[in-house]
Amino acid sequence: MAEPARDLRTECLTINMGPQHPSTHGVLRVILELEGEVVVKATPVIGHLHRGIEKLAESKTYHQALPLTDRLDYLSPLINNLAYCLAVEKLLSLEIPPRAQYLRVILAELTRIQSHLVWLGTHALDIGAMTPLLYTFREREEILNIFELTGGSRMHTSYIRIGGFLDDVPEEFVPKVRSFIDTFPTQMKDYEGLLTKNKIWMNRTIGVGIISAEEGIDLGLSGPSLRASGVKWDLRASNPYSSYDHFAFEIPTGTHGDVYDRYLVRLEEMRQSTEIIKQALEKLPTGPVNAYNPKVVPPPKEKVFESIEALIHQFHIMVEGFDVPPGEVYVPVESPRGELGFYIKSDGTSKPFRLKIRTPSFVNLQSLSTMAEGRMVADMVAVIGSIDIVLGEVDR
Amino acid sequence: MEELKQKFPEAVEETKSHLGEDTITLKKEYILPVCKYLKSQGYNFLSDLTGLDLGVDKEPRFQVIYHLYSLTTHKRLRLKVNPPSKNPTVESVTPIWKTADWFEREAYDMFGITFTNHPNLTRILLPDNFEGCPLRKDYPLRGR
Numbered sequence: 015m016a017e018p019a020r021d022l023r024t025e026c027l028t029i030n031m032g033p034q035h036p037s038t039h040g041v042l043r044v045i046l047e048l049e050g051e052v053v054v055k056a057t058p059v060i061g062h063l064h065r066g067i068e069k070l071a072e073s074k075t076y077h078q079a080l081p082l083t084d085r086l087d088y089l090s091p092l093i094n095n096l097a098y099c100l101a102v103e104k105l106l107s108l109e110i111p112p113r114a115q116y117l118r119v120i121l122a123e124l125t126r127i128q129s130h131l132v133w134l135g136t137h138a139l140d141i142g143a144m145t146p147l148l149y150t151f152r153e154r155e156e157i158l159n160i161f162e163l164t165g166g167s168r169m170h171t172s173y174i175r176i177g178g179f180l181d182d183v184p185e186e187f188v189p190k191v192r193s194f195i196d197t198f199p200t201q202m203k204d205y206e207g208l209l210t211k212n213k214i215w216m217n218r219t220i221g222v223g224i225i226s227a228e229e230g231i232d233l234g235l236s237g238p239s240l241r242a243s244g245v246k247w248d249l250r251a252s253n254p255y256s257s258y259d260h261f262a263f264e265i266p267t268g269t270h271g272d273v274y275d276r277y278l279v280r281l282e283e284m285r286q287s288t289e290i291i292k293q294a295l296e297k298l299p300t301g302p303v304n305a306y307n308p309k310v311v312p313p314p315k316e317k318v319f320e321s322i323e324a325l326i327h328q329f330h331i332m333v334e335g336f337d338v339p340p341g342e343v344y345v346p347v348e349s350p351r352g353e354l355g356f357y358i359k360s361d362g363t364s365k366p367f368r369l370k371i372r373t374p375s376f377v378n379l380q381s382l383s384t385m386a387e388g389r390m391v392a393d394m395v396a397v398i399g400s401i402d403i404v405l406g407e408v409d410r
Numbered sequence: 411m412e413e414l415k416q417k418f419p420e421a422v423e424e425t426k427s428h429l430g431e432d433t434i435t436l437k438k439e440y441i442l443p444v445c446k447y448l449k450s451q452g453y454n455f456l457s458d459l460t461g462l463d464l465g466v467d468k469e470p471r472f473q474v475i476y477h478l479y480s481l482t483t484h485k486r487l488r489l490k491v492n493p494p495s496k497n498p499t500v501e502s503v504t505p506i507w508k509t510a511d512w513f514e515r516e517a518y519d520m521f522g523i524t525f526t527n528h529p530n531l532t533r534i535l536l537p538d539n540f541e542g543c544p545l546r547k548d549y550p551l552r553g554r
Contacts (some may be wrong), residue, residue, distance in 0.1 A: 060534065060535065061533075061534060061535035061536060061537070064535045064536065066544060068520075068545060069544055069545055069549075069551065070551075072551075073551050104429055105429070107429075231454060231455055231481065232507060232508045232509065233508050233509050234455070234456060234457075234507065234508075234509025245481065247481055252484040253484055341428050341429060342428070342431075342433075342488075343429055343431060344431065344457075344458065344477050344486070344488065346457065353457060355457060355458055355477070357458060357460060357475070357477070359462065368462055368463075368545075370458070370460040372457060372458040372460075372477075376512065377509060377512070377513075380508070380509060380511065380512050409535055410535070
C-alpha cells in the first residue's frame with residue numbers, strides 16, 4: 015500500500031450555497047468555508063430580492079404605500095399592514111374603535127398561525143420529513159380561505175387600512191374562524207405525533223445551531239428565535255398594542271436555544287394564538303370598524319357607488335391623500351418572526367418623508383454565522399429553516 | 411433623559427418628547443460613550459439603526475438614528491447624531507452591539523454614511539459595482 019504523501023496540503027474549501035437552493039427559502043446565498051464537512055465560516059450574501067420599497071414609499075401617499083407592506087413578509091401580510099397602519103395612526107393620533115382592534119387581533123393571530131404552518135411544513139421538508147407539509151398546508155388553506163372572505167385576497171391582503179379596515183367582516187367570518195380554532199388544536203397533534211418524539215427529527219435538531227441569550231440579544235435576535243434561548247420577551251405582552259392587554263396568554267420559552275427548542279416554542283405559540291382568538295371572538299364588540307375621521311377614512315363602498323359626493327371624497331383620499339402632521343414615530347409589533355418596526359418621519363405632507371422598516375428577518379439572519387459555525391454542512395439547512403427567514407423581508 | 415444630561419452635559423444638543431417617544435440629539439463625538447453608558451443603564455437591545463437625508467440644501471443634511479430598547483423596563487429611546495454634510499462619518503457602534511453591523515452597512519449602502527471602525531463596511535443590499543446612494547433625496551426615483 016502506498017504511503018500517503020507527507021507534504022499533504024490542506025486548505026479550506028469555499029462553496030456557494032444558493033441563491034438557487036430550495037432550502038434557503040428564497041434567494042439567500044451563503045458562502046461556506048468548509049474544512050471537510052465542518053463549516054468554518056458562513057457568510058450570508060443578501061440583496062437579490064431588493065425592490066427599493068423604502069424609496070418607493072417616499073413617492074406614494076400614505077394609502078398608496080400600504081400595499082407595499084404586503085410584499086415584505088409575504089407570509090404575514092396582515093401583520094405588516096397592521097404595523098404600518100399603527101404607525102400612521104399614531105402620527106395622526108387616530109382613535110381606533112374597539113371592534114376594529116379586536117378584529118385586528120383575530121386576523122393577526124390567524125396570520126401568525128398561517129406563517130408558522132408554512133414554516134413548520136417547509137422546515138420539516140428541508141430536514142427530510144415530507145408528511146408534515148401536506149398536513150400544514152391543509153390547515154393553511156382554511157386560513158387563506160378566511161382571508162379571502164374578508165378582503166377578497168389570499169396573500170397580499172391589504173385588508174387592514176389606516177383608520178380601521180377596508181370594510182367590516184362578512185357574517186360568515188365569525189363562524190368560520192370559530193370552526194377553525196375548534197378543530198385546529200386536534201389537527202396540531204398530527205404534526206406533533208410525526209415530529210416531536212421522532213428519533214430522526216430529534217437527532218437532527220437537538221443541540222444543533224445553539225445560540226445563548228446574551229449572544230442573541232447582542233445580535234438583535236427577536237421573536238421565537240430569541241425566546242427559544244430563554245428570554246421571555248414578547249411585544250404583545252411587554253408593550254401591548256391594539257388591545258392585546260385584554261387577553262390572557264402565555265409566552266413559551268425554551269432553555270437550550272437550539273433548533274429543537276425553536277420548533278417547540280413555535281408550536282406552543284400556535285396553540286396560544288388559538289387561545290387569543292377564542293377570547294377575542296367571545297368578547298368581540300359590535301360597532302363601527304373605522305375611526306370617525308372623514309379626512310383620512312374613505313366613505314363606505316356602497317355609498318361610493320350611489321352618490322357623487324362620496325365618489326369625489328373617495329377619489330380625493332385615494333389620489334391626493336391626506337396630510338399627516340409633522341413628526342416621527344417608531345412603532346414595533348410582534349410579527350411571527352420577531353420585532354417588526356416601522357419608523358416613519360413625516361414632514362407634514364401627504365407622503366412619508368422617510369419610511370424605514372426594521373424587519374425581523376434581516377436582523378435575525380445575522381445570527382446565522384454564530385449558529386452554524388463549527389457544525390456540519392448538513393446542519394446548515396436545519397439552522398436556516400429554524401431562523402424562519404422570509405427573503406422578501408430581508409431584502410425589502 | 412435628565413440623568414444623561416447630567417452625566418454628559420456637553421454631549422446632549424437637544425431633547426424632545428413627542429407622541430410619547432423620547433428623542434435625544436447628541437454631538438457625534440459622544441455616540442460611543444453615551445451608548446456604552448445607556449447599555450449599562452439597561453438599554454441593552456439595539457432595535458434599529460438607520461440613516462436619514464433631510465434634503466440636499468439642509469444643514470445638517472444627514473442624520474443617523476438609533477432606536478434603543480430595554481428588555482427589563484420595556485422602554486424605548488431614540489438617539490440622533492448629525493454627521494457633517496460633506497463626507498458624513500460617524501463612529502461605529504458595533505463594539506457595543508454586534509447587531510449594528512448590518513444596519514450600518516445598510517446606511518452606508520443607501521446614504522453613503524461612513525462608519526469608522528466598522529469591521530466590514532461594504533454594500534449589503536445593492537451590488538458592489540452600484541453607483542450612487544439611492545435613498546438620498548437627490549437620487550431620482552427611476553433612472554439615473
